[in-house]
Amino acid sequence: MDHEITSGHSFASLRVSLARGETIRAESGAMVSHDAGIDIETNATGGFLKSVRRAFGGESFFQNTFSAREAGEVRFAPPLPGDVEHVPLSDETLYVQSGSYLAGDAGLDVDTEFGGARTFLGGEGLFLLRVTGSGPLFVSSYGAIETVDLDERDSLVVDTGHVVAFESTASFDVRRVGGLRSTLTSGEGLxxxxxxxxxxxxxxxxxxxxxxxxxxxxPVRTTNHSA
Structure with missing residues (x-):
């Protein structure tokens, strides 16, 4: 499976070349176009219970699987302007922010990971997809993507709205910014x-x-109650 990330960093899109018999799975609505030899199957990935859990995680019930009956290309694009990045997985787990999952090898297991209060407190969108297995994974962002190595620092504090993904070797905890007063006045929240x-x-x-x-x-729509 070959791929190319095109259109620069501001409005990136993904072009995947599938050999005959290869498949790729993408988030519902991510497809831009595909060649005639590509078949599409829409399904609830991971079975019924996993699909229900994904719905609570802010993700759609369904994903589209693209299978190459004949060799051809599929193009994908995220809903927001920004980057697309290729993350090759090799029998490992990556946690991906809800909405940042774009596409991945059909053999990858994509499931919602509930971290208890940590994810539910992340009302700004910190619902996590757990992606496990081996194969290419493509994540997208709003704006530019920057990678930070935790081995080079003691800890890293990030506004929940700026998280795209992180490796399973990282520990994480969601908390408020200071007390309630500073949470309300700082504009940061969680x-x-x-x-x-x-x-x-x-x-x-x-x-x-x-x-x-x-x-x-x-603009706010106003209703004229005059006779």
Whole structure:
């Protein structure tokens, strides 16, 4: 399976070349185009219970599996402008922020990982997909992707809206920024503190911060009650 990430870092898209018999699985709605020799099957990945759990994690019930009846290409793009990055997995686990999973080898196991209160407190979108196995994985971001090596520091504190993914060797905990007063006034809300070893992928923009900026500026529809 060959791939190419195109269109630069601001509006990146993914082109995957499938040999006959190869398959790739992508998030629902990620496909841009495909060649005529590619078949699509939509299914609830991981069985019914896993699909229900994914729905609570903010992810769709279904994913699309693209199978090459004949050699051809499939193009994917994320919903937000930003980067796409290839992360090759070799019998390992990566935790991916809900919404940052774009596509991956059909042999990868994609499941929702509930971290108890840590993920539910992450109301800014810190619901995690656990991706396990071997094969190519493609993650996307809002803005640019930056990789941080935890081995080079004692800990790393990240606003939850800027987390893309992290390796399973990292420990993490979600907490408020200071007390309730500072949480309300700082504009940060909740942060994720990482420790241990491994890599963390960050995005330079936060969808939640963008919505917080945008929504107050939207026009409000008023109803004329005059006769």
């Amino acid at each position: 942060v994720c503190e990482f420790g241990g070893s491994g890599r963390v992928w960050l995005q330079s923009r936060s969808p939640d911060a963008f919505l917080s900026w945008l929504i107050p500026k939207l």
